[in-house]
């Protein structure tokens with residue numbers, strides 16, 4: 224069977240309120256600039272993944288919409304219902320194709336397209352029990368970075384605190400391969416250091432270089 228084509232939904236919170244645990248990580252760099260760089264590097268990697276035919280960014284932030292739209296993502300305005308899971312559901316419903324859908328967080332600045340491609344391929348492997356949702360947990364193992372759904376199955380996202388357990392409880396199956404750059408979400412300054420060790424995308428890397436150069 225040929226690999227399926229994927230729609231990937233990436234939610235980006237309004238930059239002023241996003242990534243609050245990361246605020247102040249790079250002294251001298253505007254917080255909104257850092258939050259947007261994380262999302263830009265994430266979306267860049269998704270756009271570079273050959274299995275992906277459509278990248279939908281769900282956001283109510285005009286700057287994020289402008290930058291990520293210019294990169295090649297389709298912008299879906301934030302739905303009236305607040306929150307991350309409604310944003311994923313709203314984006315998935317706007318997919319142009321009734322095919323495979325993946326939900327991916329926008330805080331993966333070290334993500335390599337090859338790792339995402341491998342995870343998507345693994346998610347689409349035939350399962351003898353029929354079509355199933357699958358997910359990739361974050362590096363600590365408690366959260367989720369990627370949730371996938373086959374064409375006939377609702378995405379039913381359960382992102383948030385302890386989402387790996389919530390996804391398992393809802394019937395989704397974990398994908399267990401390594402994929403360090405996919406699992407490396409950046410919530411805290413320590414996560415940013417860990418992502419830098421893996422190799423940051425160029426937008427986030429430029430900000431860390433600027434921070435290092437000013438010595439702040």
Ligand SMILES: Nc1nc2c(ncn2[C@@H]2O[C@H](COP(=O)(O)OP(=O)(O)OP(=O)(O)O)[C@@H](O)[C@H]2O)c(=O)[nH]1
Pocket residue numbers: 234235236237240241242243244245281282283301305306307310328329330410
């Ligand atoms: N569109 C949209 N995206 C969201 C929303 N909440 C979180 N996100 C995105 O979901 C991803 C994972 O979010 P978290 O790490 O939980 O988000 P956060 O609220 O930005 O971070 P903290 O303030 O540190 O908890 C990030 O890419 C966020 O931009 C939301 O209400 N709407």
Ligand SMILES: C=C(OP(=O)(O)O)C(=O)O
Pocket residue numbers: 307328361365366367368381382383384385386387408410
């Ligand atoms: C929303 C989630 O992310 P984070 O741990 O980044 O808050 C999640 O893991 O479901």
